[in-house]
Amino acid sequence: MAFEIRKIREDFPTLARQVRPGVPLVYLDSTATSHKPEAVLAAMDGYYRHSNANIHRGVHTLAEEATALYEQAREGIARFINAPAARQVIYTRNTTESINLVAYTWARANLKSGDVVIATEMEHHSNLVPWHMLAAERGVRLEFIPVTGDGLLDLEAYQKLLQLGPKLVTFTHMSNVLGTINPAREIIRLAHEAGAVTLVDGAQSVPHFPVDVQDLDVDFMAFSAHKMVGPTGIGVLYGKQALLEAMPPFLGGGDMIKTVHLHSFTPNTIPYKFEAGTPAIAEAVGFGAACEYLSGVGMDAIAAYEHAITEYALERLEEIPGLRLFGPSADKKGGVAAFTLDGIHPHDVAQILDQDGVAVRAGHHCAQPLHEKFSIPATSRASFYLYSTTEEVDRLVEGIYKVKKYFA
Amino acid sequence: MDDLYREVIIEHYKNPSYRGKLDPHDIFFADNNPLCGDHIEITLQVGADGAVSDARFDGHGCAISQASADLLMEHIIGKPLEEVKQLNKQDVLDLLGIDLGPVRLKCALLSLKVLKAGVYGLGEAGDDLVE
Ligand SMILES: Cc1ncc(COP(=O)(O)O)c(C=O)c1O
Numbered sequence: 001m002a003f004e005i006r007k008i009r010e011d012f013p014t015l016a017r018q019v020r021p022g023v024p025l026v027y028l029d030s031t032a033t034s035h036k037p038e039a040v041l042a043a044m045d046g047y048y049r050h051s052n053a054n055i056h057r058g059v060h061t062l063a064e065e066a067t068a069l070y071e072q073a074r075e076g077i078a079r080f081i082n083a084p085a086a087r088q089v090i091y092t093r094n095t096t097e098s099i100n101l102v103a104y105t106w107a108r109a110n111l112k113s114g115d116v117v118i119a120t121e122m123e124h125h126s127n128l129v130p131w132h133m134l135a136a137e138r139g140v141r142l143e144f145i146p147v148t149g150d151g152l153l154d155l156e157a158y159q160k161l162l163q164l165g166p167k168l169v170t171f172t173h174m175s176n177v178l179g180t181i182n183p184a185r186e187i188i189r190l191a192h193e194a195g196a197v198t199l200v201d202g203a204q205s206v207p208h209f210p211v212d213v214q215d216l217d218v219d220f221m222a223f224s225a226h227k228m229v230g231p232t233g234i235g236v237l238y239g240k241q242a243l244l245e246a247m248p249p250f251l252g253g254g255d256m257i258k259t260v261h262l263h264s265f266t267p268n269t270i271p272y273k274f275e276a277g278t279p280a281i282a283e284a285v286g287f288g289a290a291c292e293y294l295s296g297v298g299m300d301a302i303a304a305y306e307h308a309i310t311e312y313a314l315e316r317l318e319e320i321p322g323l324r325l326f327g328p329s330a331d332k333k334g335g336v337a338a339f340t341l342d343g344i345h346p347h348d349v350a351q352i353l354d355q356d357g358v359a360v361r362a363g364h365h366c367a368q369p370l371h372e373k374f375s376i377p378a379t380s381r382a383s384f385y386l387y388s389t390t391e392e393v394d395r396l397v398e399g400i401y402k403v404k405k406y407f408a
Numbered sequence: 409m410d411d412l413y414r415e416v417i418i419e420h421y422k423n424p425s426y427r428g429k430l431d432p433h434d435i436f437f438a439d440n441n442p443l444c445g446d447h448i449e450i451t452l453q454v455g456a457d458g459a460v461s462d463a464r465f466d467g468h469g470c471a472i473s474q475a476s477a478d479l480l481m482e483h484i485i486g487k488p489l490e491e492v493k494q495l496n497k498q499d500v501l502d503l504l505g506i507d508l509g510p511v512r513l514k515c516a517l518l519s520l521k522v523l524k525a526g527v528y529g530l531g532e533a534g535d536d537l538v539e
Binding site for chain 2: 345346347348351362363377378406407
């Protein structure tokens with residue numbers, strides 16, 4: 001299917017709105033969260049209007065329909081990442097919860113004082129703080145793969161760290177600030193050779209390019225629906241079957257059990273073992289629809305389109321005097337452009353851009369250590385998705401010139 | 409809003425009248441907004457009548473945080489400390505003359521927080537000071 005940007009934009013109702021009368025929206029904050037196409041909104045709306053019921057155990061028609069929709073969505077998500085089986089796809093609330101699930105179950109069952117966990121300097125707080133908490137509780141030792149000046153992981157340093165015999169190697173597949181796409185297959189292969197389990201934060205990769213968990217040979221992978229044209233409130237933890245089966249359950253309650261007695265319980269099989277209580281059913285249905293939508297457009301086509309936009313954006317931004325871009329060149333990164341402007345705080349940049357309807361994010365983007373590494377408190381960040389256009393990049397660039405004029 | 413951002417805020421940001429440090433001073437306090445790296449410190453001289461006889465701020469950060477600090481210093485000179493203690497969020501917004509979303513509000517209120525923590529002689533500047 002040919003990539004028709006005009007048609008794609010028509011699928012996303014929010015993109016047509018004006019921020020204020022006469023000021024159309026230029027949404028360049030998809031790294032924080034994406035907009036949702038009609039197909040996803042309709043799937044969720046249709047679920048509530050037509051099938052709404054609690055899932056599992058119910059024998060009535062609506063309960064069976066709801067259960068089928070919930071499980072079909074799981075199968076769709078499994079296909080989307082090429083998981084061997086749908087039961088390896090565990091619903092969570094988001095990437096953060098998926099990572100915490102691994103930290104609270106697998107890690108607490110397998111790591112003891114002195115064991116080494118390797119992460120990177122470019123992690124989002126959600127793949128840092130759970131390990132800080134584990135380190136405080138268990139005396140686990142955290143090591144970090146350094147980030148080089150041009151925003152890449154220092155793989156030589158990584159090889160040295162592997163000699164420590166880590167139990168876990170965890171890293172973001174794509175940085176939400178630098179945009180760096182990390183060589184996940186290679187990092188995972190080396191980790192496995194060193195005997196470590198691997199956890200990949202896929203929050204920015206799964207939405208933007210084809211991700212095949214079997215090809216990567218990753219042990220755990222976390223991602224969120226809301227960054228991939230799906231709803232908030234639902235995410236996934238993918239895991240290898242043997243690992244998931246050996247893990248203790250996470251939250252206790254209904255659905256996650258096989259049998260319960262007054263003094264004991266036996267946990268359910270995967271994935272239900274990790275899904276206590278009534279889940280986000282409509283959101284799961286929306287997540288399934290989101291995967292279907294993205295597959296319909298084609299993840300290869302999306303990645304290629306975003307690459308072209310990013311190349312164009314970096315080229316235009318580089319022309320602006322006093323603008324400093326962070327991260328590697330376009331061939332090594334996804335659709336993220338984080339920058340600073342000499343003498344102008346990112347908050348002021350974002351606020352003045354907003355006057356012209358241009359939505360960018362300003363701050364540390366939940367990656368404070370990475371900003372410390374580059375000795376800056378904050379950056380402005382423009383990010384792109386399948387519905388972004390070169391005209392929007394032009395509006396951004398015009399806006400930045402206007403910001404500079406204000407402060408001249 | 410467009411014009412206000414430019415005129416009041418940019419003017420006070422670029423050409424502050426009260427940037428600096430008073431030495432000697434009677435009151436000093438400093439604090440950060442860790443989320444955006446804004447930093448504000450204030451020094452005050454207080455007269456025998458219990459009123460602020462002079463005030464300065466120093467620091468770095470976004471235009472809103474620095475401009476509001478400058479405006480606030482201008483506003484409190486000559487005012488009794490008891491009156492300074494009563495200043496609130498709305499007073500700062502009136503000085504700036506703009507409405508702000510919750511994120512920028514923190515930038516705008518940092519100087520008031522620092523000022524009140526200093527005037528009250530507190531060890532720490534809490535958000536409850538600027539509600
Ligand atoms: C790289 C990365 N990891 C994790 C997250 C956290 O995602 P969520 O807030 O959906 O849990 C984000 C989102 O900002 C991200 O960009």
